[in-house]
Amino acid sequence: MxxxxxxxxxxxxxxxxxxxxxxxxxxxxxxxxxxxxxxxxxxxxxxxxxxxxxxxxxxxxxxxxxxxxxxxxxxxxxxxxxxxxxxxxxxxxxxxxxxxxxxxxxxxxxxxxxxxxxxxxxxxxxxxxxxxxxxxxxxxxxxxxxxxxxxxxxxxxxxxxxxxxxxxxxxxxxxxxxxxxxxxxxxxxxxxxxxxxxxxxxxxxxxxxxxxxxxxxxxxVNAVYAVNPKLVANPVPIKSMTYRELRELSYTGFSVFHDEALIPTIEAKIPINVKNTNHPDFPGTLVVPEKDFKPQYTITGVASSNHFAAIYLHRYMLNKETGFTLKLLEIFYKYHISYEHMPSGIDDLTVIFDKDQFTDELKEKMCEEIKQTLKPDHLEWIDDYAIIMVVGEGMRNKIGVLKKIVEPLAQKNIAIHMINQGASRISIMLGTKQADAPKAVAQIYQNFFTEDK
Amino acid sequence: MxxxxxxxxxxxxxxxxxxxxxxxxxxxxxxxxxxxxxxxxxxxxxxxxxxxxxxxxxxxxxxxxxxxxxxxxxxxxxxxxxxxxxxxxxxxxxxxxxxxxxxxxxxxxxxxxxxxxxxxxxxxxxxxxxxxxxxxxxxxxxxxxxxxxxxxxxxxxxxxxxxxxxxxxxxxxxxxxxxxxxxxxxxxxxxxxxxxxxxxxxxxxxxxxxxxxxxxxxxxVNAVYAVNPKLVANPVPIKSMTYRELRELSYTGFSVFHDEALIPTIEAKIPINVKNTNHPDFPGTLVVPEKDFKPQYTITGVASSNHFAAIYLHRYMLNKETGFTLKLLEIFYKYHISYEHMPSGIDDLTVIFDKDQFTDELKEKMCEEIKQTLKPDHLEWIDDYAIIMVVGEGMRNKIGVLKKIVEPLAQKNIAIHMINQGASRISIMLGTKQADAPKAVAQIYQNFFTEDK
CATH class of the missing domain: 3.40.1160.10 (Acetylglutamate kinase-like)
Structure with a gap:
């Protein structure tokens, strides 16, 4: 049925x-x-x-x-x-x-x-x-x-x-x-x-x-595509992908399917077939449990989003303080702000979040409270932030994926301001300036798909 | 004086x-x-x-x-x-x-x-x-x-x-x-x-x-070296570096100078000269404030450490919960465990910490409390973790650094399990298996220093 x-x-x-x-x-x-x-x-x-x-x-x-x-x-x-x-x-x-x-x-x-x-x-x-x-x-x-x-x-x-x-x-x-x-x-x-x-x-x-x-x-739409067709002409349609690949791509703007709708289908392990009412004979994109999936390409898709902003904090010997991040998150919690990622150096912490959560007033108030409570040596609000997600079950345990991602960006003189790999095992997240993101996405796509094909 | x-x-x-x-x-x-x-x-x-x-x-x-x-x-x-x-x-x-x-x-x-x-x-x-x-x-x-x-x-x-x-x-x-x-x-x-x-x-x-x-x-020692001389024969001695470069390198085992000793010298902006009692005429390594520093190479040094372990957590829709990380850090705080880094995906979180803080008993107890409180779909304790730090003021805003780091690792079939860039602006942190770390460090060193020289 x-x-x-x-x-x-x-x-x-x-x-x-x-x-x-x-x-x-x-x-x-x-x-x-x-x-x-x-x-x-x-x-x-x-x-x-x-x-x-x-x-x-x-x-x-x-x-x-x-x-x-x-x-x-x-x-x-x-x-x-x-x-x-x-x-x-x-x-x-x-x-x-x-x-x-x-x-x-x-x-x-x-x-x-x-x-x-x-x-x-x-x-x-x-x-x-x-x-x-x-x-x-x-x-x-x-x-x-x-x-x-x-x-x-x-x-x-x-x-x-x-x-x-x-x-x-x-x-x-x-x-x-x-x-x-x-x-x-x-x-x-x-x-x-x-x-x-x-x-x-x-x-x-x-x-x-x-x-x-x-x-x-x-x-x-005929299918979910490996990249936004506005950025790359005639991109590869995704024949098959896993629930979590869809979820990771949705995060940065693949809006074909509602996030929350994945939960009941995952719970019941029911495949989802995204199809086009206007071309019902096309196979569309099949979204399946991990166990039923064999990756066709190393990466399944790449997308970017400009919805994010970041707060950068520097304080000497920050990593020696057990409670520093805890206090910071308590402030976020108090203002009902959910954070997305928190890459940290030894004396530095960057918190990345959905910027739609902020009004100018809230932004100022929260930054002020962070300054008062945590007394950072330096606090910076970074607005010009694009997040690029490169997603693929096929990259698990595959060597050289990162090289293939950063290579074309270096060639095209695109600076990478943030990179986060290792938490999710099927995605790599990069941060660039917003103006660089469309080119970066297209370059990453080309480097994987023209060769893999 | x-x-x-x-x-x-x-x-x-x-x-x-x-x-x-x-x-x-x-x-x-x-x-x-x-x-x-x-x-x-x-x-x-x-x-x-x-x-x-x-x-x-x-x-x-x-x-x-x-x-x-x-x-x-x-x-x-x-x-x-x-x-x-x-x-x-x-x-x-x-x-x-x-x-x-x-x-x-x-x-x-x-x-x-x-x-x-x-x-x-x-x-x-x-x-x-x-x-x-x-x-x-x-x-x-x-x-x-x-x-x-x-x-x-x-x-x-x-x-x-x-x-x-x-x-x-x-x-x-x-x-x-x-x-x-x-x-x-x-x-x-x-x-x-x-x-x-x-x-x-x-x-x-x-x-x-x-x-x-x-x-x-x-x-x-005659100087601080760009890489551990046990890993690479005759490495480049560092003539000059900044306080924070020394700090980042100390983090992964450059033990020439005590972490805390940097604070008074930074406060008073006093240069530190690391010299050899047995060869006092050698110039040694000068550690200076950022404003007095001109980088000679893109990177100043690379080092690795096996002191770390990680807890990996997966839970669907994790990033929609404002309080998830907060609760996690409260547990860490309760057990007096300080964490070092926390790379996150959308539904995943990895917490990296100094493993010397744990006894087997404490490890079990804390993991159990995390399971009870946060009910992750998946929790994994990762012991085989080496952290590699690549440090250099010269990498700020320089394009292609990441490529030069990951390139030789891909060639030598070394898998990168974690990468964290973007918080500290003068370092990139990688995670590998412990067995791969010495080779990875040597490869990264060679790729920067044989070319830059």
């Missing part, structure tokens, strides 16, 4: 839904479908989720909502019309959308969460209606009915363990189950959403809970 | 002291002399400090001490005889040694400290007597009289700030001041020693407190 998730662009219009139906018809083992909200139909289009957030804000501000609900409904009406769905079958969906504004919620956050979730919910109901009209036995399955129970965080919920025993009731159904992605139900019976892009998470939970053989994740 | 410190082998015998006297006569600006205890005269010889520890233990165990005091005194008698010092001038020194056993101390630790310190103290008194006999105006200056005040740690004392105002009274003396190294006086008026090799520290404190122009540190 296959669980199949479709992204927003795959469900953005009638013609896209037509492709989805063909994909389901092509393989009768595709028994569980996870929907996203209708995405963009063209570059400047607005995603339904964003329209729903606008709707929620208007309700909270007690403003007029007729125009925005009309805009939202238009998206579903258009899809319904494409498949000639009778008005009496669409009317209940429209009513559900309009009724949202009159409902009571325990907080504004839960109101927004519930509004957002209806992008997926209405789309799942609509898809069920369409499948039934096509003569394909199918059933809409709401997370509430399914028992997909989540924590009480309206916009960043996490699945609770009882979900998996609840889901066993839904295994081995004859009809296709159509499940809206992105949200679950709290123990207080309210809708709470996963973080943005969370339909991937619903798919993974369903794949685990319903014991799927494979989890197909349909998007609008 | 020069402060001059002589190591134990330079003061081990009459013929060695003869060289010391010539060194002092050759340069009248050598006005302050720091003594060590008599060291080894030949390979299997026993250092006087070790004999004194034996003496202290015999007293504590209320055992017979006649034989051991005779062995100790014999060393001083031999030197006295070499310079034909009359018996009545030696007798008070012998009496001081014998009287030690009858004195009261506040604890066994302070007893041992005081016994140990007499190796240096008696040698300084003896040297003063010899210099006076040679017609060189000189005065024995005990740390007590000088006001060298230290913390209340019997075997690991640290200088207290009032020392430096006390020492101003002793600036610009006509006669040579002979100061015993290795110890100071606590605020309770007891002798406490620095950590082993601490005569270097006394010299540095004196150099700062007496406002020396240079601190000459006489040992038995």
């Amino acid at each position: 296959k669980v199949v998730k479709f992204g927003g662009s795959s469900l953005a219009s009638g013609s896209q839904l037509q492709k989805v139906i063909k994909i389901l018809q092509a393989d009768p083992s595709r028994k569980v479908v996870i929907t996203s909200a209708p995405g963009k139909r063209f570059e400047d289009d607005i995603k339904v989720t964003d329209l729903l957030i606008k709707y929620a804000k208007a309700v909270l501000a007690q403003k007029e909502t007729a125009k925005i609900t009309e805009d939202i409904w238009q998206r579903y009406q258009e899809i319904g019309d494409y498949f000639q769905i009778p008005a009496e079958l669409l009317q209940p969906l429209k009513q559900e959308l309009l009724n949202l504004s009159g409902q009571q919620f325990s907080s504004s956050d839960f109101l927004v969460a519930s509004f957002k979730a209806h992008g997926e919910k209405l789309n799942a109901q609509l898809l069920t209606t369409i499948l039934q009209k096509k003569g394909m036995p199918s059933q809409f399955l709401d997370p509430k009915e399914a028992g997909l129970i989540v924590t009480n965080d309206p916009h960043n919920a996490h699945v609770l363990p009882q979900t998996y025993s609840n889901l066993t009731d839904w295994q081995n159904r004859e009809e296709i189950l159509v499940v809206p992605g992105f949200y679950g139900i709290t123990e207080n019976n309210e809708i709470a959403t996963f973080s943005r892009g969370g339909s991937d998470i619903t798919g993974a939970i369903m794949a685990k809970g319903l014991a799927a053989d494979i989890y197909e994740n349909f998007t609008d | 020069k402060v001059v410190k002589f190591g134990g082998s330079s003061l081990a015998s009459g013929s060695q002291l003869q060289k010391v006297i010539k060194i002092l006569q050759a340069d009248p600006s050598r006005k302050v002399v720091i003594t060590s205890a008599p060291g080894k005269r030949f390979e299997d010889d026993i250092k006087v400090t070790d004999l004194l520890i034996k003496y202290a233990k015999a007293v504590l165990a209320q055992k017979e001490t006649a034989k051991i005091t005779e062995d100790i005194w014999q060393r001083y008698q031999e030197i006295g005889d070499y310079f034909q010092i009359p018996a009545e001038l030696l007798q008070p020194l012998k009496q001081e040694l014998l009287n030690l056993s009858g004195q009261q101390f506040s604890s066994s630790d302070f007893l041992v400290a005081s016994f140990k310190a007499h190796g240096e103290k008696l040698n300084a008194q003896l040297l003063t007597t010899i210099l006076q006999k040679k017609g060189m105006p000189s005065q024995f200056l005990d740390p007590k009289e000088a006001g060298l005040i230290v913390t209340n740690d019997p075997h690991n004392a640290h200088v207290l700030p009032q020392t430096y105002s006390n020492l101003t009274d002793w600036q610009n003396r006509e006669e040579i001041l002979v100061v015993p190294g290795f110890y100071g006086i606590t605020e309770n008026n007891e002798i406490a020693t620095f950590s082993r090799g601490g005569s270097d520290i006394t010299g540095a404190i004196m150099a700062k407190g007496l406002a020396a122009d240079i601190y000459e540190n006489f040992t038995d």
Whole structure:
């Protein structure tokens, strides 16, 4: 049995839904479908989720909502019309959308969460209606009915363990189950959403809970590529990779699959197949457990990110003080800042973190507290930092990988400001100036893939 | 004015002291002399400090001490005889040694400290007597009289700030001041020693407190070498290096100069000249502030150490937890373990530390607590770890250094298990298997020095 998730662009219009139906018809083992909200139909289009957030804000501000609900409904009406769905079958969906504004919620956050979730919910109901009209036995399955129970965080919920025993009731159904992605139900019976892009998470939970053989994740790319196609023309598509390779690459911007969605699939050892709704015959990228993986190349991919900044600290005889780093991390903890990496010299420490966590004010306040508490000889805030991740199961215990990474950078006069290898055994992390990163990524890619091919 | 410190082998015998006297006569600006205890005269010889520890233990165990005091005194008698010092001038020194056993101390630790310190103290008194006999105006200056005040740690004392105002009274003396190294006086008026090799520290404190122009540190090597001469034949002697280069190299076993002794010299910006008592005309190695330094080579030195072990931790989504490392360091802190480095991946963390801190029992206990508290998916204790430090002010902002380091290792099939660059800006740290380290160090040395020369 296959669980199949479709992204927003795959469900953005009638013609896209037509492709989805063909994909389901092509393989009768595709028994569980996870929907996203209708995405963009063209570059400047607005995603339904964003329209729903606008709707929620208007309700909270007690403003007029007729125009925005009309805009939202238009998206579903258009899809319904494409498949000639009778008005009496669409009317209940429209009513559900309009009724949202009159409902009571325990907080504004839960109101927004519930509004957002209806992008997926209405789309799942609509898809069920369409499948039934096509003569394909199918059933809409709401997370509430399914028992997909989540924590009480309206916009960043996490699945609770009882979900998996609840889901066993839904295994081995004859009809296709159509499940809206992105949200679950709290123990207080309210809708709470996963973080943005969370339909991937619903798919993974369903794949685990319903014991799927494979989890197909349909998007609008042919495969995950070894390098960003914006940096290198026609890069090698990754045929197969491990969960943790995907995770390491996601870290620096491979955004094909949601981080958290990996957890249920890893727990249940279910392979993920990233495929293209527009070219369903392409093999796509298969993400598998380590034990099922044979690396084809030394490295699987390389990516960079500009999301990071660093604090550099120097203090003489720093490494003789047992409590120095502890005090530093206590300050980070106090300000709710999570750090990513902490390369250290003998008298030096660099802390690298996601810079989106900081406002200018917070930055100043925290640096001041570090100076007061730890009295470093020197403290420097480094903003111009790009992190490059070179990832590959194939580099484990292979000699000369580092040479092949740093060689082309030296030739192209790119300075390496940080390098961190040895913690993760399947990746090497480098720091460069942001301006150097795209060239560095391209050079590293070329040095491995033109030779390995 | 020069402060001059002589190591134990330079003061081990009459013929060695003869060289010391010539060194002092050759340069009248050598006005302050720091003594060590008599060291080894030949390979299997026993250092006087070790004999004194034996003496202290015999007293504590209320055992017979006649034989051991005779062995100790014999060393001083031999030197006295070499310079034909009359018996009545030696007798008070012998009496001081014998009287030690009858004195009261506040604890066994302070007893041992005081016994140990007499190796240096008696040698300084003896040297003063010899210099006076040679017609060189000189005065024995005990740390007590000088006001060298230290913390209340019997075997690991640290200088207290009032020392430096006390020492101003002793600036610009006509006669040579002979100061015993290795110890100071606590605020309770007891002798406490620095950590082993601490005569270097006394010299540095004196150099700062007496406002020396240079601190000459006489040992038995011609210079600090760019690599251990046991690994590479005839390595390049380092003519000049910075304080922090010396510090980084000391970290992995360049044992020419005591770590802590650098602090006063850095504070007072006094250059250190490491010289050979046996070849005083050789220029030796000059250790200078960064601002006075022009690198001659890209790297200054390379060294390795087997003192380290590591704990490897893997846990999925580790980097999303703000408190993970904090909890880990709290455990380290609780067990009084200081860590050295902590390279991290996304879901991995390696903690590297000095393995001498662990007993088998402590290791097991701490690993168990880490498992209980942090519940890692995987914990591994890595014993076979060598750390290689490549150090050089000349590598700052220089492109291609990393390439030159990893290139020869790849060619020689040496696997790099860890690499850490970016915290300290003048060093790169690598981890290899211990068996690979000597070859790796030699290869790195060859790749930089045969080309740079």
